[in-house]
Protein backbone atom coordinates (compact mmCIF):
# COMPACT_ATOMS: atom_id res chain seq x y z
CA UNK A 177 0.00 0.00 0.00
CA UNK A 178 1.49 3.33 -1.15
CA UNK A 179 2.19 5.93 1.52
CA UNK A 180 0.91 9.10 -0.23
CA UNK A 181 2.58 12.50 0.13
CA UNK A 182 0.28 13.90 2.84
CA UNK A 183 0.54 10.82 5.01
CA UNK A 184 4.27 10.54 4.40
CA UNK A 185 4.72 14.09 5.63
CA UNK A 186 2.65 13.35 8.75
CA UNK A 187 4.65 10.19 9.50
CA UNK A 188 7.97 12.03 9.03
CA UNK A 189 6.75 14.65 11.50
CA UNK A 190 5.79 11.93 14.01
CA UNK A 191 9.20 10.29 13.63
CA UNK A 192 10.84 13.63 14.37
CA UNK A 193 8.55 14.34 17.30
CA UNK A 194 9.20 11.00 19.02
CA UNK A 195 12.85 10.30 18.14
CA UNK A 196 14.34 13.48 16.72
CA UNK A 197 15.36 11.49 13.62
CA UNK A 198 15.23 13.46 10.36
CA UNK A 199 13.69 11.65 7.40
CA UNK A 200 12.70 12.82 3.92
CA UNK A 201 10.61 11.48 1.04
CA UNK A 202 13.42 9.05 0.11
CA UNK A 203 12.31 7.00 3.12
CA UNK A 204 8.82 6.38 1.68
CA UNK A 205 9.44 2.71 0.82
CA UNK A 206 11.28 2.05 4.08
CA UNK A 207 8.44 3.58 6.13
CA UNK A 208 5.82 1.63 4.18
CA UNK A 209 7.66 -1.63 4.88
CA UNK A 210 7.98 -0.85 8.57
CA UNK A 211 4.49 0.55 9.25
CA UNK A 212 2.38 -1.99 7.37
CA UNK A 213 3.07 -4.77 9.92
CA UNK A 214 2.01 -2.37 12.70
CA UNK A 215 -1.22 -1.53 10.85
CA UNK A 216 -1.94 -5.22 10.34
CA UNK A 217 -1.26 -5.98 14.00
CA UNK A 218 -3.72 -3.27 15.03
CA UNK A 219 -6.31 -4.17 12.38
CA UNK A 220 -6.13 -0.70 10.79
CA UNK A 221 -6.94 -0.41 7.11
CA UNK A 222 -5.29 2.89 6.15
CA UNK A 223 -2.32 5.10 6.95
CA UNK A 224 -4.81 7.81 7.96
CA UNK A 225 -6.22 5.49 10.65
CA UNK A 226 -2.75 4.58 11.83
CA UNK A 227 -1.64 8.22 12.06
CA UNK A 228 -4.79 9.11 14.02
CA UNK A 229 -4.17 6.16 16.35
CA UNK A 230 -0.56 7.23 16.89
CA UNK A 231 -1.55 10.84 17.55
CA UNK A 232 -3.74 9.65 20.39
CA UNK A 233 -0.52 8.44 22.09
CA UNK A 234 -0.57 5.36 24.30
CA UNK A 235 1.27 2.08 23.82
CA UNK A 236 1.63 2.36 20.05
CA UNK A 237 4.25 5.10 20.40
CA UNK A 238 6.82 2.58 21.69
CA UNK A 239 6.06 0.15 18.85
CA UNK A 240 6.28 3.02 16.34
CA UNK A 241 9.72 3.97 17.70
CA UNK A 242 10.79 0.32 17.48
CA UNK A 243 9.62 0.22 13.87
CA UNK A 244 11.26 3.40 12.61
CA UNK A 245 14.67 3.04 14.24
CA UNK A 246 17.49 1.06 12.62
CA UNK A 247 19.20 -1.08 15.23
CA UNK A 248 22.01 -2.78 13.32
CA UNK A 249 25.29 -3.25 15.16
CA UNK A 250 28.28 -5.58 15.31
CA UNK A 251 30.87 -6.83 17.76
CA UNK A 252 34.08 -4.78 17.56
CA UNK A 253 32.65 -2.61 14.77
CA UNK A 254 35.33 -0.36 13.21
CA UNK A 255 38.57 -2.12 14.29
CA UNK A 256 40.61 1.13 14.49
CA UNK A 257 38.44 2.33 17.38
CA UNK A 258 39.14 -0.81 19.41
CA UNK A 259 42.89 -0.52 18.78
CA UNK A 260 42.76 3.05 20.05
CA UNK A 261 40.71 2.06 23.12
CA UNK A 262 43.00 -0.83 23.95
CA UNK A 263 46.43 0.58 23.10
CA UNK A 264 45.94 4.22 24.08
CA UNK A 265 42.82 5.02 26.04
CA UNK A 266 42.75 2.20 28.63
CA UNK A 267 46.50 2.23 29.21
CA UNK A 268 46.57 6.00 29.70
CA UNK A 269 43.45 6.08 31.87
CA UNK A 270 44.59 3.26 34.15
CA UNK A 271 48.06 4.81 34.41
CA UNK A 272 46.50 8.05 35.71
CA UNK A 273 43.53 6.74 37.70
CA UNK A 274 44.62 3.35 39.02
CA UNK A 275 41.81 1.46 40.77
CA UNK A 276 39.15 4.19 40.31
CA UNK A 277 36.34 2.57 38.30
CA UNK A 278 36.23 3.64 34.65
CA UNK A 279 32.68 4.72 33.77
CA UNK A 280 31.58 4.13 30.21
CA UNK A 281 28.36 5.07 28.39
CA UNK A 282 27.35 3.19 25.26
CA UNK A 283 24.77 5.70 24.02
CA UNK A 284 22.51 4.34 21.25
CA UNK A 285 23.62 0.83 22.16
CA UNK A 286 21.07 -0.91 19.88
CA UNK A 287 21.19 -4.69 20.43
CA UNK A 288 24.18 -4.54 22.78
CA UNK A 289 27.14 -5.72 20.69
CA UNK A 290 29.06 -2.47 21.29
CA UNK A 291 28.62 -2.52 25.09
CA UNK A 292 29.55 -6.21 25.28
CA UNK A 293 32.61 -5.65 23.05
CA UNK A 294 33.67 -2.88 25.45
CA UNK A 295 33.16 -5.17 28.43
CA UNK A 296 35.28 -7.89 26.76
CA UNK A 297 38.03 -5.39 25.96
CA UNK A 298 38.03 -4.20 29.58
CA UNK A 299 38.10 -7.77 30.93
CA UNK A 300 41.12 -8.52 28.73
CA UNK A 301 42.80 -5.37 30.04
CA UNK A 302 41.94 -6.43 33.58
CA UNK A 303 43.70 -9.77 33.05
CA UNK A 304 46.91 -7.79 32.49
CA UNK A 305 46.10 -5.11 35.14
CA UNK A 306 44.14 -6.78 37.97
CA UNK A 307 43.46 -3.50 39.84
CA UNK A 308 41.47 -2.11 36.86
CA UNK A 309 37.70 -1.61 37.48
CA UNK A 310 34.94 -0.58 35.08
CA UNK A 311 31.16 -0.23 34.65
CA UNK A 312 29.20 0.25 31.45
CA UNK A 313 25.79 1.94 31.09
CA UNK A 314 24.14 1.19 27.76
CA UNK A 315 21.06 3.06 26.55
CA UNK A 316 18.79 3.21 23.53
CA UNK A 317 15.38 4.60 22.62
CA UNK A 318 14.13 1.28 21.18
CA UNK A 319 12.60 -1.08 23.76
CA UNK A 320 12.85 -3.93 21.27
CA UNK A 321 16.59 -3.38 20.79
CA UNK A 322 17.06 -3.16 24.57
CA UNK A 323 15.18 -6.44 25.10
CA UNK A 324 17.48 -8.13 22.58
CA UNK A 325 20.53 -6.55 24.24
CA UNK A 326 19.49 -7.81 27.67
CA UNK A 327 18.90 -11.29 26.20
CA UNK A 328 22.52 -11.21 24.91
CA UNK A 329 21.89 -14.04 22.45
CA UNK A 330 23.14 -13.65 18.89
CA UNK A 331 23.11 -15.61 15.67
CA UNK A 332 23.91 -15.26 11.98
CA UNK A 333 26.30 -12.75 10.44
CA UNK A 334 27.10 -10.90 13.65
CA UNK A 335 28.51 -14.03 15.34
CA UNK A 336 30.14 -15.32 12.15
CA UNK A 337 32.07 -12.06 11.72
CA UNK A 338 33.02 -11.99 15.38
CA UNK A 339 34.36 -15.56 15.27
CA UNK A 340 36.31 -14.83 12.10
CA UNK A 341 37.90 -11.58 13.24
CA UNK A 342 38.49 -12.25 16.96
CA UNK A 343 38.50 -16.04 17.42
CA UNK A 344 40.16 -16.03 20.86
CA UNK A 345 37.70 -13.53 22.35
CA UNK A 346 34.82 -15.31 20.68
CA UNK A 347 35.76 -18.62 22.29
CA UNK A 348 36.33 -17.04 25.69
CA UNK A 349 33.24 -14.87 25.96
CA UNK A 350 30.48 -16.48 23.90
CA UNK A 351 28.84 -19.74 24.92
CA UNK A 352 26.49 -22.11 23.14
CA UNK A 353 26.32 -22.76 19.42
CA UNK A 354 26.30 -24.05 16.82
CA UNK A 355 23.65 -21.50 15.73
CA UNK A 356 22.83 -19.32 18.74
CA UNK A 357 25.51 -17.94 21.06
CA UNK A 358 25.05 -16.14 24.38
CA UNK A 359 27.43 -13.65 25.95
CA UNK A 360 28.78 -15.15 29.18
CA UNK A 361 27.76 -13.72 32.60
CA UNK A 362 31.31 -12.49 33.28
CA UNK A 363 30.87 -9.98 30.43
CA UNK A 364 27.20 -9.17 31.09
CA UNK A 365 27.61 -8.38 34.77
CA UNK A 366 29.49 -5.16 33.93
CA UNK A 367 26.78 -3.81 31.60
CA UNK A 368 23.40 -2.34 32.55
CA UNK A 369 20.78 -1.40 29.93
CA UNK A 370 18.26 1.44 30.16
CA UNK A 371 15.90 3.41 27.99
CA UNK A 372 17.07 6.94 27.10
CA UNK A 373 16.29 9.47 24.37
CA UNK A 374 19.52 11.21 23.36
CA UNK A 375 17.67 14.51 22.95
CA UNK A 376 16.76 14.51 26.65
CA UNK A 377 19.03 15.59 29.47
CA UNK A 378 21.27 12.71 30.61
CA UNK A 379 20.32 11.12 33.91
CA UNK A 380 23.92 11.30 35.16
CA UNK A 381 25.81 14.59 34.98
CA UNK A 382 29.61 14.79 34.58
CA UNK A 383 29.77 11.08 35.25
CA UNK A 384 31.38 9.31 32.31
CA UNK A 385 35.06 8.96 31.37
CA UNK A 386 34.26 7.51 27.95
CA UNK A 387 31.18 7.86 25.74
CA UNK A 388 30.57 5.71 22.65
CA UNK A 389 28.12 7.60 20.43
CA UNK A 390 28.56 5.69 17.21
CA UNK A 391 26.52 5.40 14.05
CA UNK A 392 23.59 7.38 15.38
CA UNK A 393 24.31 11.08 14.65
CA UNK A 394 23.89 10.30 10.94
CA UNK A 395 20.14 9.97 11.53
CA UNK A 396 19.71 13.58 12.73
CA UNK A 397 19.84 16.99 11.13
CA UNK A 398 22.51 19.47 12.24
CA UNK A 399 20.23 21.17 14.76
CA UNK A 400 19.51 17.91 16.61
CA UNK A 401 23.11 16.71 16.24
CA UNK A 402 24.20 19.84 18.09
CA UNK A 403 21.50 19.37 20.70
CA UNK A 404 22.51 15.74 21.29
CA UNK A 405 26.19 16.63 21.54
CA UNK A 406 25.33 19.32 24.09
CA UNK A 407 23.42 16.78 26.19
CA UNK A 408 26.20 14.20 25.90
CA UNK A 409 28.76 16.81 26.97
CA UNK A 410 26.76 17.31 30.17
CA UNK A 411 27.22 13.63 31.03
CA UNK A 412 31.01 13.67 30.51
CA UNK A 413 33.75 14.38 33.00
CA UNK A 414 36.13 17.18 31.89
CA UNK A 415 38.87 14.79 30.75
CA UNK A 416 36.52 12.24 29.12
CA UNK A 417 36.70 11.07 25.51
CA UNK A 418 33.86 10.85 22.99
CA UNK A 419 33.98 8.23 20.24
CA UNK A 420 31.95 8.71 17.05
CA UNK A 421 31.18 6.40 14.14
CA UNK A 422 33.21 6.06 10.97
CA UNK A 423 31.00 8.29 8.85
CA UNK A 424 30.48 10.93 11.50
CA UNK A 425 32.50 14.11 11.59
CA UNK A 426 31.41 16.99 13.76
CA UNK A 427 34.15 19.48 13.04
CA UNK A 428 31.81 21.60 10.87
CA UNK A 429 29.30 21.92 13.73
CA UNK A 430 29.29 24.33 16.63
CA UNK A 431 29.84 21.86 19.50
CA UNK A 432 31.70 21.73 22.81
CA UNK A 433 34.14 19.16 21.37
CA UNK A 434 37.48 19.25 19.57
CA UNK A 435 39.01 16.66 17.29
CA UNK A 436 41.76 14.53 18.79
CA UNK A 437 42.29 11.75 16.26
CA UNK A 438 40.15 9.69 13.86
CA UNK A 439 36.82 8.93 15.61
CA UNK A 440 38.03 10.46 18.92
CA UNK A 441 36.98 13.83 20.39
CA UNK A 442 37.64 15.59 23.68
CA UNK A 443 35.89 18.46 25.40
CA UNK A 444 37.23 21.74 24.03
CA UNK A 445 39.47 23.33 26.64
CA UNK A 446 39.33 20.11 28.68
CA UNK A 447 42.34 18.16 29.84
CA UNK A 448 44.50 16.56 27.14
Ligand SMILES: C[S@@+](CC[C@H](N)C(=O)[O-])C[C@H]1O[C@@H](n2cnc3c(N)ncnc32)[C@H](O)[C@@H]1O
Nearest residue numbers: 195245246247249284286317318373374390391
Ligand atom coordinates in the same frame (compact mmCIF):
# COMPACT_ATOMS: atom_id res chain seq x y z
C1 LIG B 1 22.68 1.91 13.88
S1 LIG B 1 22.39 1.75 15.61
C2 LIG B 1 24.02 2.01 16.27
C3 LIG B 1 24.42 0.93 17.24
C4 LIG B 1 25.84 1.01 17.81
N1 LIG B 1 26.10 2.29 18.45
C5 LIG B 1 26.87 0.71 16.75
O1 LIG B 1 27.57 1.62 16.31
O2 LIG B 1 26.98 -0.45 16.35
C6 LIG B 1 21.55 3.29 15.99
C7 LIG B 1 20.74 3.22 17.28
O3 LIG B 1 20.35 4.54 17.64
C8 LIG B 1 19.11 4.46 18.31
N2 LIG B 1 18.46 5.78 18.35
C9 LIG B 1 17.89 6.46 17.33
N3 LIG B 1 17.38 7.62 17.77
C10 LIG B 1 17.64 7.68 19.10
C11 LIG B 1 17.37 8.63 20.11
N4 LIG B 1 16.72 9.77 19.85
N5 LIG B 1 17.78 8.36 21.36
C12 LIG B 1 18.43 7.20 21.64
N6 LIG B 1 18.73 6.27 20.73
C13 LIG B 1 18.34 6.50 19.46
C14 LIG B 1 18.34 3.43 17.50
O4 LIG B 1 17.28 2.87 18.23
C15 LIG B 1 19.45 2.43 17.15
O5 LIG B 1 19.44 1.34 18.03
